[in-house]
Amino acid sequence: MKKIPVLLMGCGGVGRHLLQHIVSCRSLHAKMGVHIRVIGVSDSKSLLVPMDVLKEELNDEFLSQVCRIKSNGSPLSTFSALEKGGFRVVGESELRKETEEITQILGKSTGLAVVDCSASMETIEILMKAAESGCCVVLANKKPLTSTLEHYDKLVLHPRRVRHESTVGAGLPVIASMNRIISSGDPVHSILGSLSGTLGYVMSELEDGKPLSQVVRAAKTLGYTEPDPRDDLSGMDVARKALILARLLGKRITMESIEIESLYPEEMGPGLMSVDDFLQNGIVKLDQNIEERVKKASSNGCVLRYACVIEGSSVQVGIREVPKDSPLGRLRGSDNIVEIYSRCYKEQPLVIQGAGAGNDTTAAGVLADIIDLQDLFP
Template identity: 45%
Template sequence: MPAVVILGCGGVGRALLKQIAATKLTVAAVCDSKNALVAANGAFTAAQLSAIAEAKAAGKPLAVEGATVVPVTDSAGLAAVLKQCKEAAGGKCFVADCTASDATGPAMAEAGVAVALANKKPVTSSIDLYNKLALENPRNFRNESTVGAGLPVMAMLRRMVTSGDPISRVAGCFSGTLGFVMSGLEAGKKLSDVVAEAKSLGYTEPDPREDLSGMDVARKALIIARSMGWKLEMDDVKVEGMYPPEMGQDKMSVDEFMAALPSLDADMAGKAQAAAADGKVLRFAAVVADGKCLVGLQSVPKNTAMGALQGTDNIVEVISSCYPVSPLVIQGAGAGTETTASGVLADLLELADIHA
């Protein structure tokens, strides 16, 4: 039986620990940012997985009776743990990366393990690392949750590319937070009020600029482009965020940013009104087409799938040889710990079937 190693004990990692207990998969190790907890007999029980999740939710260190704690302080240390689990499982090891770490990608590549990613960093760093993880052995690579949480965006694109259906354009709204903001602007609310509401509801990061910068959407656009075979780096993605450089994280605190946000209300209201006058609405979207990735505000017809999008849902529209006029559309919840974890779990189960 392949060994599963779960990296990350945040919300997604904890949700995965609980979900995976009901499957045929065997979890051999769980890692947080400091340590790896390795099962004594190569497999944690469902009760142990639940106890680990509960302990981490309470802010406690990794520990469970009968398991070994191994300090993991860098990429090399993590690679050593992964190699150990792989060897103990007869050469088959699946790693679920639920972190936001830069160190996991090199470690997974060095260990030669199969991966199921929620972490975008391994596939948006250097193209060389991406090639090692995704292209050298495609049977060992799945990354559904890097783009649309549990939405089958990457599976759809992979099937289209594999079948030889040329994709000419992919467009989408990949941020539930920015979707909420766009819906508020469409309803006539002020930008500052909508962002404050989103922050109070927990939709934004603690610093809303993490969302409003558009960088998370840009990473998803790059992942899509690379899945289509484009050799792009992060610097090749053109991103236009929703605030000027003088309001950046290196210029002012979060509180100062929120206090200054009303200064953008009039300009954003003008853009929303101009779009409405033309029968359109504002959407913060990514467009992958003609060898380019563009991310930022767009005016789209209100009577389209993207124009009708409301709230925190995500959407992706694909134009290809088989879908030349009416795009292939996938829409639904694109965020949430349970949804994201379910996407990772589906990838792990697919890897298990491939390597059965």
């Protein structure tokens, strides 16, 4: 039985689902000859590890308890009170140092997959050191990959040891497919994508003539948006995904070089207007302009999509008119879609489409990444 030691950072939504998947896949993975040995889980304040990380693991009963506690919204530090031997709770002050020590020890002995399911800017130092120590790195967190080029290079020092399918399109096999295209020497000419379920929903609702303000309010009520819908409307999340794809293609760029169209003007930004004020009074002022653009597109046989376009050295993220009858134009609801144009997929693109959000799907993508690393473990 091949053993893959895993240290999980971030056990909120995605991380918690990952632990559930790991536990429920035990017999499936045993049949495949693989065992995922969870040797640590952490949130922003605590790290839980077995007494001996080299020999022991956090057992399934313990992991299920972690899931229950996190699904109640409680922190891992809750375990301090439950401690009865068998595991240690490392507090905030020692968290980073201890995590780094574990990655050093295991990276050089049994191997280790450090899995980042957080949404934190703060994990990058740990991840870079882990990569340097020979650990594998699996990311659902986009932020470490969208930092400076210096950070990026350190993180992907050993490209085969870095997986991050779930940073773009959740579990959709976008990165895996691009890696195949790249390694076969098929040059990618351009990529066109709709990479935000929220903005996909918003843009396809606009098509039916509804005003932007009404669509965004409804999306918020349905739970499709972030608590502050401007986090979606700013396009920053899409820009991060676009940067990850562009860097995978070898483009040496940073967030600053991406042209990002925000759906709201600066004066309605989070620093200047409350969420409520924006939704009550701000966004209605944007209705007319968008309505006119929708109509103009329609008169050209087109629809509006919030798209990412990567072509040559240019990466653009914003509203785009696309033919009604193109894969992107036909997209409805919150599905993600990626069209890849290359030598092999020249006139008609390679299209990958499906649910691009959700904790279950995102965690499934992370788990597939971990299992796909198995040949790197002894």
